[in-house]
Amino acid sequence: MKQYPITVFLPVYNFTPSRLVSNVAVVENYLKQNYPQYEMIIVDDNSNEATRAAMKTLVSPTLSVLNYDFGPSRRENLAASFCKAKYEYLCYMDVDLATDLNCLPPLTDSLEQGYEIAIGSRYKGIQPVRNRQRYWISNTYRLVLKILFSTKVLDHTCGFKAFRKSVVVPIVNEMGFDRTLRRGWFWDAEMLIRAQDAGHTINEIAVPWKADNESTFNIKRELKLLPCLAGLWFKRLFRKRNRKCCN
Ligand SMILES: Nc1nc2c(ncn2[C@@H]2O[C@H](COP(=O)(O)OP(=O)(O)O)[C@@H](O)[C@H]2O)c(=O)[nH]1
Numbered sequence: 001m002k003q004y005p006i007t008v009f010l011p012v013y014n015f016t017p018s019r020l021v022s023n024v025a026v027v028e029n030y031l032k033q034n035y036p037q038y039e040m041i042i043v044d045d046n047s048n049e050a051t052r053a054a055m056k057t058l059v060s061p062t063l064s065v066l067n068y069d070f071g072p073s074r075r076e077n078l079a080a081s082f083c084k085a086k087y088e089y090l091c092y093m094d095v096d097l098a099t100d101l102n103c104l105p106p107l108t109d110s111l112e113q114g115y116e117i118a119i120g121s122r123y124k125g126i127q128p129v130r131n132r133q134r135y136w137i138s139n140t141y142r143l144v145l146k147i148l149f150s151t152k153v154l155d156h157t158c159g160f161k162a163f164r165k166s167v168v169v170p171i172v173n174e175m176g177f178d179r180t181l182r183r184g185w186f187w188d189a190e191m192l193i194r195a196q197d198a199g200h201t202i203n204e205i206a207v208p209w210k211a212d213n214e215s216t217f218n219i220k221r222e223l224k225l226l227p228c229l230a231g232l233w234f235k236r237l238f239r240k241r242n243r244k245c246c247n
């Protein structure tokens with residue numbers, strides 16, 4: 001049993017109702033056995049009726065549901081919810097439980113040891129089993145991030161991350177809310193790039209990960225993130241130039 005409490009965010013969008021109910025029960029059971037105090041917060045991004053109805057059946061003093069009528073936003077509403085966490089250590093995880101729950105304590109222990117951010121990584125030593133299309137998209141994206149931002153992180157996108165609230169909330173505020181919802185999954189990369197620029201400590205931990213058949217991934221939608229990616233690149237370029245001018 002750990003010595004510290006934790007807030008767990010579960011982002012949800014149009015998820016099979018029966019799986020939602022059983023997976024939330026699995027998470028709750030795991031937290032009960034491993035943490036002295038915990039809370040779970042479901043972040044629903046304007047899901048369909050069936051998913052919302054399933055959420056209503058999930059009544060527990062340790063669970064709350066935040067229903068947004070603006071979405072799907074991928075990460076915007078999730079990030080905006082971080083300030084509502086009751087505890088200093090917070091994490092989010094995909095509700096399809098693609099990452100083994102036993103990987104959660106190493107993440108939160110890293111925070112306890114002094115890291116400010118701890119992230120699950122599917123590319124540390126191992127390559128996740130994925131279909132060919134996702135494999136190439138994912139590896140191309142990783143290469144682009146490395147070339148453009150010199151990031152040290154190997155896997156920005158894994159939906160299994162933990163933060164100190166006092167560190168992540170200011171970053172979220174600095175990033176602002178993208179009302180166009182174009183940023184999508186790039187939110188994760190932008191947050192980690194900004195965190196590295198600000199000198200925050202990040203522990204990247206290898207996690208086993210299994211691809212789930214239920215996926216909201218859509219390449220046409222994800223391509224909308226490209227202007228956001230270019231925007232951050234230019235912002236950093238000008239910041240570097242200004243710094244040089246001042247020196
Ligand atoms: N709140 C919120 N959650 C989302 C959205 N899209 C996906 N999710 C959730 O994010 C997690 C990962 O999504 P998934 O479709 O499995 O992505 P994949 O594993 O990369 O194919 C799951 O828990 C989804 O229910 C969204 O727009 N808003």
Ligand SMILES: [Mg+2]
Binds near residue numbers: 098
């Ligand atoms: Mg998934």
